[in-house]
Structure formats: C-alpha cells, structure tokens
Amino acid sequence: MDQVDRELLSALVSDGRATYQDLGAKVRLSPNTVAERVRRLQHNGVLTGFHAQVDLEALGRSLTLLCDISLREDVARGDFERGLSEVPQVISAFHLTGEYDYELRLACVGTDEFEDVIDVLKGTHGVRRLRSRLILREVRLSSDSLLRQPSKSSHRKR
Amino acid sequence: MDQVDRELLSALVSDGRATYQDLGAKVRLSPNTVAERVRRLQHNGVLTGFHAQVDLEALGRSLTLLCDISLREDVARGDFERGLSEVPQVISAFHLTGEYDYELRLACVGTDEFEDVIDVLKGTHGVRRLRSRLILREVRLSSDSLLRQPSKSSHRKR
DNA sequence: AATGAAAGCACACTGGT
DNA sequence: ACCAGTGTGCTTTCATT
Numbered sequence: 001m002d003q004v005d006r007e008l009l010s011a012l013v014s015d016g017r018a019t020y021q022d023l024g025a026k027v028r029l030s031p032n033t034v035a036e037r038v039r040r041l042q043h044n045g046v047l048t049g050f051h052a053q054v055d056l057e058a059l060g061r062s063l064t065l066l067c068d069i070s071l072r073e074d075v076a077r078g079d080f081e082r083g084l085s086e087v088p089q090v091i092s093a094f095h096l097t098g099e100y101d102y103e104l105r106l107a108c109v110g111t112d113e114f115e116d117v118i119d120v121l122k123g124t125h126g127v128r129r130l131r132s133r134l135i136l137r138e139v140r141l142s143s144d145s146l147l148r149q150p151s152k153s154s155h156r157k158r
Numbered sequence: 159m160d161q162v163d164r165e166l167l168s169a170l171v172s173d174g175r176a177t178y179q180d181l182g183a184k185v186r187l188s189p190n191t192v193a194e195r196v197r198r199l200q201h202n203g204v205l206t207g208f209h210a211q212v213d214l215e216a217l218g219r220s221l222t223l224l225c226d227i228s229l230r231e232d233v234a235r236g237d238f239e240r241g242l243s244e245v246p247q248v249i250s251a252f253h254l255t256g257e258y259d260y261e262l263r264l265a266c267v268g269t270d271e272f273e274d275v276i277d278v279l280k281g282t283h284g285v286r287r288l289r290s291r292l293i294l295r296e297v298r299l300s301s302d303s304l305l306r307q308p309s310k311s312s313h314r315k316r
Numbered sequence: 317a318a319t320g321a322a323a324g325c326a327c328a329c330t331g332g333t
Numbered sequence: 334a335c336c337a338g339t340g341t342g343c344t345t346t347c348a349t350t
Contacts (some may be wrong), residue, residue, distance in 0.1 A: 001217075002267075009210065009212055009346090010208035011254050012204050012209075013197060013209055013212060014208075014209070015175045015208065016172065016175065016207070016208035016209045016210045017175065017207075017208045017246045019343060019344085020343075020344070021342085021343065021344095028317075029206065029319095030318070030319055030320080031343075031344075032319065032320085032344085032345085032346095033317070033318050033319075035344070035345080036257045036317095036318085043248065044175035044216065045212055045216050046211055046212060046213055046216040046217065047204065047211070047212060048211045048212065048213045049173075049174075049210070049211045050170055050173065050174035050175045050208065050209070050210050050211070051170075051172070051173075051174045051207045051208070051209060051211055052170035052171050052205055052207070052208050053205070053207045053208070053209055053212060054167055054171060054204060054205060054206065054304065055203055055204055055205075055206045058202065058204040059159075059204065059304070066252065066254065066261065079273075079331080081297050083295065084301075085298060085299050085300045085301040086301070087301070088301055088302075088303035088306045089303065090303075091299075091303070092296070092297075092299065093191040093296070093299060094224065094293050094294075094295070094296055094297065095294040095295045095296075095297060096224065096291045096292065096293060097291050097292040097294060097319075098291035098292075101165075102289075102297070104225065106305075122221045128198075131257050133254045133256035133261075134232070134255040135202060135252050135253070136252075136254060136255060137252070137253045138250070138251070138252055138253075139239050139251035139252065139253060139260070141242060141248060141249075141250065141251065141283060142243045143242075143243040143244070143245070143246055143248065144246075145246035145247065145248070145249070146212065146217070147267075161329075176329075177325085177326060177327090179325085179326070187335075187336090188336050188337080189326080189334070190327095190328090190335075190336060190337080191335050191336070193327075193328080194334085194335085267329085270345095313343075317350105318349105319336105319347085319348100319349080320347105320348090320349085320350105321344085321346105321347090321348090321349105322344095322345100322346090322347095323343100323344105323345085323346085324342085324344085324345080325340075325343080325344075325345090325348080326334085326341105326342105326343070326344085327341085327343085328339105328340090328341085328342095329338100329341100330337105330338085330340105331336105331337090331338090332335105332336085332337085332338105333334105333335085333336080333337100333344105333345085
C-alpha cells in the first residue's frame with residue numbers, strides 16, 4: 001500500500017471503468033503493472049467492488065429520507081437485518097450507537113409509499129420507534145481523501 | 159425504461175465492471191444492443207457513474223461516524239459545502255430537514271483525528287452544534303430493489 | 317516489481333434487417 | 334429496436350530483467 005496504490009484507488013473511485021491504460025498513464029506505469037496492483041488491492045480486501053451509481057430521482061423515487069429506528073426488545077438484530085432486504089425502498093442501513101439503533105436510507109415514489117413502508121417496518125419487522133428526516137440534497141464532495149496517507153501522529157499538540 | 163433496462167441497472171450496480179457480453183447473456187440480447195441501452199441510460203441521467211468501493215478499515219480509517227450538524231446563522235450553505243471538500247475525513251454529506259441542517263459521514267484513523275475534525279468544523283467551517291454517533295457496522299442488503307417497477311397506485315386501500 | 321510482445325477479447329462503428 | 338461484421342484498442346499471459 002504505497003502512494004501509487006492510493007492514487008490508483010482514488011482514480012478508480014472517481015471512475016470505476018477507467019482502463020488500465022488510463023490508470024497507467026496517470027501513475028507512470030505500464031498497464032500491465034497497474035493491472036497487477038489492482039488485482040492485489042482486490043485480493044487484500046482494500047478494493048471491495050465496482051458499482052454503478054443510479055439516480056433514484058430519474059427512476060421515479062424522488063422522496064428520499066433518513067430514518068432513525070429502534071427495535072422492540074424481543075427482536076433479534078439478525079432477523080431484523082435479513083428482513084430489511086425484503087423492503088425494496090431501503091437503500092442502505094447502519095447499525096449505530098446512540099439514541100436509536102439503526103439509521104436507514106429510504107427511496108420512495110411518494111408519501112403514500114413511504115406511509116406503507118412505515119407500517120411494514122412497525123408491523124412486521126419489529127420497529128418500536130421511528131424518526132424521519134427528509135433528504136433535501138446530497139452534497140457533491142470533490143475531495144481526494146484517499147490520497148492522504150493516514151498518520152496516527154499528526155494530531156495537534158496539547 | 160423497460161424491464162430490461164432495470165435488469166441492466168441492477169446488474170451494473172452489483173458489478174460495475176461487467177462487460178456488455180456478460181450483460182447481454184443475462185438479458186438475452188446482443189452485446190451491441192446492450193451497449194446502446196447502457197449509453198442511453200447514461201445520457202438520460204439514470205446511470206450517473208461508475209465507482210470503485212474501498213474498505214475504509216483496510217485503509218486504516220477504522221473509526222466511522224455519523225455527524226449531525228447545524229450551521230451558525232451567518233454562514234452560507236454554499237461556503238460551508240465547498241469547505242467540506244477540504245476536510246478529507248468527510249466521506250459524504252446530506253442536506254436535511256429536521257433538528258440539524260446536515261448529516262456527515264466521517265472516516266477517521268482514531269479519536270485524535272476525530273477530535274481535530276470537530277475543532278476544524280467548529281472553528282473554520284461555521285458549525286454551531288454537533289452530535290455524533292458511532293457507526294458500528296454497515297448492514298449488507300441483498301435487495302434487487304431496482305428491479306421493482308415503481309407504481310404510484312399500489313398503496314393499500316383506506 | 318516492472319516491462320514488452322503476442323494472443324485473445326471487448327468495444328465502437330457502420331450498415332442492414 | 335436489434336443484430337452482424339470489421340477495425341481498433343484493451344487485457345491477459347508469458348518470458349525477461
């Protein structure tokens with residue numbers, strides 16, 4: 001994991017379909033060598049996959065929300081999480097510390113569909129408490145944060 | 159946007175480097191036709207990009223958090239959002255309704271770095287209030303939600 | 317680890333149904 | 334809207350350093 005690897009990761013994050021030639025030109029190595037490095041990054045578990053990004057609005061799911069939820073005491077986390085995959089409006093989910101147990105990201109066609117999702121979560125997935133916030137917009141970040149070498153000793157003096 | 163397009167989207171979300179041949183085999187069309195459809199989906203803005211996924215833990219950023227923040231009254235949203243790109247620990251950001259203005263996802267090396275990020279956000283980016291929750295785990299969802307045809311009339315009767 | 321050569325594939329284009 | 338053929342460019346394997 002040297003600086004070159006970080007540059008490759010950064011390039012692949014911004015363009016997941018970049019060819020090994022493109023990448024090679026960027027880091028001044030042969031396409032061949034780049035391919036080897038990328039394979040190694042995948043094998044090491046640093047690169048976990050390549051995914052297309054879909055505009056949910058263009059798909060007619062223009063109502064996106066963050067949904068904080070807590071489970072009933074008698075519900076096992078595993079059951080709940082497996083059940084989540086059955087709710088197609090659930091885009092992602094985090095298990096969290098704090099006041100609520102999970103935060104879900106939802107994408108719905110409209111409020112009617114959202115209302116149905118609430119009922120399903122409460123009715124059949126063991127959700128006890130639920131708080132929702134509308135996502136007005138996702139902020140586009142232009143940071144190459146992967147280029148930074150993390151250093152444990154770089155925090156400020158006290 | 160027919161059913162075939164939705165299948166292509168779903169396939170490309172799970173494997174963003176799938177070739178047109180792979181996709182063609184899946185939907186029973188020639189690679190050629192698939193390529194045309196994919197290009198059309200990109201041009202229509204449904205497919206917005208392809209991105210590599212990186213394991214933050216493997217990169218040494220094992221402390222990930224959700225950070226709800228509110229801005230000071232005198233801070234313009236545009237300035238704040240542009241400034242966010244300067245903070246490499248910020249992975250994503252949503253503008254939200256509700257008690258807080260934004261929710262950030264952070265990835266830090268450790269608590270020292272996180273402490274620095276808090277200081278920077280409050281000190282130079284106009285953050286007034288801040289509440290953090292630790293991300294214990296991201297739930298792996300196995301739903302092919304894009305395959306579903308959204309239908310505005312499918313909600314329950316009242 | 318990195319490179320060059322050559323075989324095997326995938327892709328973009330054209331044209332045709 | 335879909336497919337076949339063709340030329341070009343990319344990826345992969347192997348040999349070499």
